[in-house]
Amino acid sequence: MRLSLVNFAALAAIALLQIHCYAGDDVLKDKIVRSTLNHSEPAVVKVGTNGVTSLEFPYKIEAIDGYGFSQTPGSGDAFQISYTKGTNYFSVRALKPGVTGNLTVVLDQKVYSLFFEESNDPSFVNIFGAAGGSAAPGEREVAEVSKIATPAELAALLDKVKGYALLKSSSPEMLTGLQVVEPGKKMKISNEIESTIVRVLKDGSLDAVAFEVEIDNRSPRDFSYDPQGLQVRVKDHVYSASMEDAPGIVKAGASTSIFLLVNDPGLAQRTGWAGNDFDLIMQSETESNSQELAFSQPPGDYLPTATTIERAGRDPEPPLASGQGTDQPLNPAPSLAKHASPNKVAKKSDPKPEKGAKESVVKTQTQKPVAKKLFGWL
Numbered sequence: 186m187r188l189s190l191v192n193f194a195a196l197a198a199i200a201l202l203q204i205h206c207y208a209g210d211d212v213l214k215d216k217i218v219r220s221t222l223n224h225s226e227p228a229v230v231k232v233g234t235n236g237v238t239s240l241e242f243p244y245k246i247e248a249i250d251g252y253g254f255s256q257t258p259g260s261g262d263a264f265q266i267s268y269t270k271g272t273n274y275f276s277v278r279a280l281k282p283g284v285t286g287n288l289t290v291v292l293d294q295k296v297y298s299l300f301f302e303e304s305n306d307p308s309f310v311n312i313f314g315a316a317g318g319s320a321a322p323g324e325r326e327v328a329e330v331s332k333i334a335t336p337a338e339l340a341a342l343l344d345k346v347k348g349y350a351l352l353k354s355s356s357p358e359m360l361t362g363l364q365v366v367e368p369g370k371k372m373k374i375s376n377e378i379e380s381t382i383v384r385v386l387k388d389g390s391l392d393a394v395a396f397e398v399e400i401d402n403r404s405p406r407d408f409s410y411d412p413q414g415l416q417v418r419v420k421d422h423v424y425s426a427s428m429e430d431a432p433g434i435v436k437a438g439a440s441t442s443i444f445l446l447v448n449d450p451g452l453a454q455r456t457g458w459a460g461n462d463f464d465l466i467m468q469s470e471t472e473s474n475s476q477e478l479a480f481s482q483p484p485g486d487y488l489p490t491a492t493t494i495e496r497a498g499r500d501p502e503p504p505l506a507s508g509q510g511t512d513q514p515l516n517p518a519p520s521l522a523k524h525a526s527p528n529k530v531a532k533k534s535d536p537k538p539e540k541g542a543k544e545s546v547v548k549t550q551t552q553k554p555v556a557k558k559l560f561g562w563l
Contacts, residue, residue, distance in 0.1 A: 216309035222316045227287065227298035230277070232264070233307035237276040240299070243315040244292040244450075245273050245333060251288035264301060272333055279303035334391040334448055343428050343446045346386045346395035363388055372464060377404035378435075380465050383442070392453040393427075393446055398465055401440040408435040415445045416466040417452070423466065424452045 220228055222243070232238040246268075253263040254277070263284035268275035277288075281303070288299045345352060345360065352359050364387040371381050384397040396417065402408045412431040417424045424447045431443035 216307075218308045218311045219314065220311065221314045222292070222295075222297055224295065224297065224316070227300040228311070228313070229300050229302065230311050231304035231307045232277050232279045232301055233304060234279045234282065236307065236309070237267070237278045238308050238311065239274060239276045240311045240313070241274045242290070242292055242313050243273070245271065246275070246290060246292060247294065248291040249275070249288065251286060253284075253286045254288060277301060279307075334393055338391055339393055339428055339446055339448055342386065342388050342391060342393055342395050343430065343444055346384060346397050346446075347430065347444050349384060349386070349397070362390065368463060370463060374400075374408075374467065375404070378402050378408050380467075382463050382465065385463065387453060389453060391448070392450045393448045394452055395444065395446045396463070396465075397442055397444055399440055399442050400435045402435040402437060405437050407437050409433060410435075411468040412443075414468040415443075417445070417447055418464040418466055419452065419455065419462045422451065422455075424449045 218230075222228075230238060230240065249268060251264075251266075253261070254266045255262045255264075256266055256268070258265045258280055262280060263286050264277050264279055266275055266277050279301070283303055285300070285302045288301060290297050290299060345363070349360075349365075366385050368382050368385065371379055373379050379401045381399045381401070382396060383399050386395045387393075388395075394417075400408070410431075410433060412429050412433045413426075415426040415429050415431065417426070426445040427448040429443070429445040431445065432441065435441050
């Protein structure tokens with residue numbers, strides 16, 4: 186009988202402990218608040234002074250503003266906020282008991298108001314679902330559009346579409362979770378240039394779609410395009426490429442494959458995206474600049490003379506300086522004072538050297554006329 190009483194007491198204690206644990210779990214579950222974004226009224230968020238309350242949104246935060254909220258609070262601030270630009274979440278805690286404040290958040294080009302108040306029973310996480318959406322109790326009511334893909338993740342997806350054939354045969358597990366379609370849609374870029382959308386890979390967790398496109402150039406000239414101007418059009422919507430692996434030129438009579446990636450929720454979440462609605466937009470320009478840059482080269486036996494220069498419409502003589510007569514030589518004889526050597530300067534008592542110098546200058550001017558220059562360097 187004693188043993189049975191002891192066993193009963195032990196079982197009762199275990200049951201009470203389990204009930205207490207279950208009650209504790211229910212209390213913690215209440216710390217996770219789920220609600221839907223609403224334009225008509227602000228969402229109320231309870232925050233504490235001894236912990237943080239994190240808020241998660243279905244879209245990337247485009248702008249955030251509020252009075253009394255600061256990442257490095259001062260004496261006049263009521264709340265401390267922790268936010269990283271480009272994300273879809275932030276955290277807030279109250280700095281003083283009883284404080285309240287409102288915050289404005291812009292999501293998907295829409296403005297929403299949040300009202301914060303200090304409470305002894307704050308929430309740990311507030312998860313906001315997209316307006317008009319519905320979720321079952323306990324399910325995560327946040328659209329996958331809130332996922333912010335890193336450049337490394339996007340580059341990995343681009344590598345998968347580049348090496349898809351090899352991965353499919355050797356490492357198919359690396360393609361798990363991807364949706365793959367091969368539209369084979371052709372589109373004319375010009376009369377002799379055609380594009381074919383060979384393959385499309387979609388990663389819903391990244392909101393990214395990667396494309397493999399073949400460019401066939403059957404023209405006699407190289408085809409050039411702007412790799413950074415690549416776009417994808419689906420009906421009336423146009424999406425710019427976030428990443429691309431494209432050389433920018435397709436040689437004459439050749440074909441090449443280019444790869445691009447679009448990281449846009451509008452395309453990734455579009456219904457019926459796997460259909461044959463894709464069109465490639467590229468800024469093309471046929472290379473013909475070489476003819477515009479051609480110069481007229483003279484023949485190999487060309488010799489510049491006064492006659493050939495005159496035929497070319499050039500002045501055979503350089504322009505005269507101001508004050509210079511037409512009967513004066515182009516290269517006047519230099520004065521003796523500038524070119525006479527100090528060792529050969531004549532003495533004042535002997536006038537003969539000076540007279541001889543003047544006569545030599547006169548003879549030079551009368552007997553040997555200076556040749557006209559053709560280019561200024563002969």
